[in-house]
Amino acid sequence: MDVMTHSSSFLLPSIPTDNGPSPSYALIVLNQRLPRFTPLLWTKAQLRICADGGANRVFDELPQLFPHEDVLDIRNRYKPDVIKGDMDSVRQEVIDFYTNLGTKIIDESYDQDSTDLCKCVAYIRDSTPNLEKSNLCILVAGALGGRFDHEIGNINVLCRFSTMRIVLLTDDCLILLLPSTHRHEILIQSSVEGPHCGLIPIGMPSERTTTTGLKWNLSDTGMRFGGLISTSNIVIEERITVQSDSDLLWTISIKTP
Ligand SMILES: Nc1ncnc2c1ncn2[C@@H]1O[C@H](COP(=O)(O)OP(=O)(O)OP(=O)(O)O)[C@@H](O)[C@H]1O
Ligand SMILES: Cc1ncc(C[n+]2csc(CCO)c2C)c(N)n1
Known part of the structure; x- marks a missing residue:
């Protein structure tokens, strides 16, 4: 039986010194208060996706993590690659802002049977070449400490995509x-x-x-x-x-x- 190794080195501010091959990261931001280390995860990730109302959090709360910097500068610097979900929570001004920056908007409002997190993980699965999948780790910011049905739904995503590496995170x-x-x-x-x-x-x-x-x-x-x-x-x-x-x-x- 093969050994699978796990490490939270994505939480370290610097590049880890352990020698193993470092995974590539994708970040999914949920509609919950942003964990304080979100900017660190954002920088380490190669793909950044907001699940529906998660885009409001990036728009509203990321600038608050940089109180001495210009709000617009921060919004331009932290541009999601994709916003995906059933789009019942993300505000129109937020969609308009990121559309102008080139963010891809994927409206799956026709699907009311799977959660926005599920839709985002499926997007990453379907857009990642097989060769890169085994080295990919999906970090999910804001997955716990809120509504219990959402928390359980988020844990269910770990089981639903059990062959992918997914880490649910809060502060x-x-x-x-x-x-x-x-x-x-x-x-x-x-x-x-x-x-x-x-x-x-x-x-x-x-x-x-x-x-x-x-x-x-x-x-x-x-x-x-x-x-x-x-x-x-x-x-x-x-x-x-x-x-x-x-x-x-x-x-x-x-x-x-
Ligand atoms: N309170 C919460 N606790 C944990 N996760 C959450 C919470 N709120 C939202 N999420 C996560 O963020 C994702 C996007 O949230 P959003 O509020 O846009 O979803 P939603 O489908 O509109 O939810 P609902 O209609 O059930 O309120 C959800 O799919 C869920 O994974
Ligand atoms: C048995 C059952 N329970 C709840 C829902 C509702 N639901 C589940 S995921 C989702 C989308 C949330 O963005 C919604 C509305 C359903 N379809 N089927």
Whole structure:
């Protein structure tokens, strides 16, 4: 079974010094208060997409993160490549502004069965050549800490696109999926994340999960909703390993500066 390596090096202000090949990033901005590190993710991403009302957040809130700079300068500098969704939240003035800058607008208001985040991930999947897909990591800003139906819908996107690397982010924590098809190695960036973490079975119980590097490790242990799930765990090593017979969510706290 192959090993999949995970690292939150996208949260580091400088280029990481670990030697592994660095992934390429796409950023999706949702319609939630922008995490403070959004400009950093924006700079690291090669493709920037706003999910419907996420474009209002870039237009309204990104300039607030640069209080000493000219609002228009910031809006011109942080231009989304694409705005996609059912377009019931993005304001017309925001569409007009970014259309003039050359942003691609994709109106899928006919589809009321999939979320705007789902539509954006599908866009990235369909526009990325196969060769680049395995090296691509999608960062989703503003995915948690709001309406519970939206939060669960966002987590469902991890399961729906389980072969893609997707990280849901807020100021406080991140969540990603550890598919059961791989063994996992998580390299902890202790300057920006941890120590609180969790491992949660999603969709079905896990009969057997084994971990190293945690304060409360699992050793061929079962986890299920209604029984044991691993919340309020603590990372104690810089390298965590996880192997499970079921897909798990990995979550870790993000440090406040
Ligand atoms: N409160 C929230 N918490 C978490 N994610 C959110 C929240 N609000 C929006 N999102 C995310 O941002 C995306 C775009 O938001 P937007 O408000 O444009 O969606 P929407 O389809 O108009 O939602 P709805 O009609 O259900 O209010 C959503 O698909 C969702 O992924
Ligand atoms: C069973 C079921 N429940 C809810 C919705 C509504 N819905 C789900 S995603 C979406 C688009 C949001 O941008 C909407 C309106 C549905 N279609 N089917």
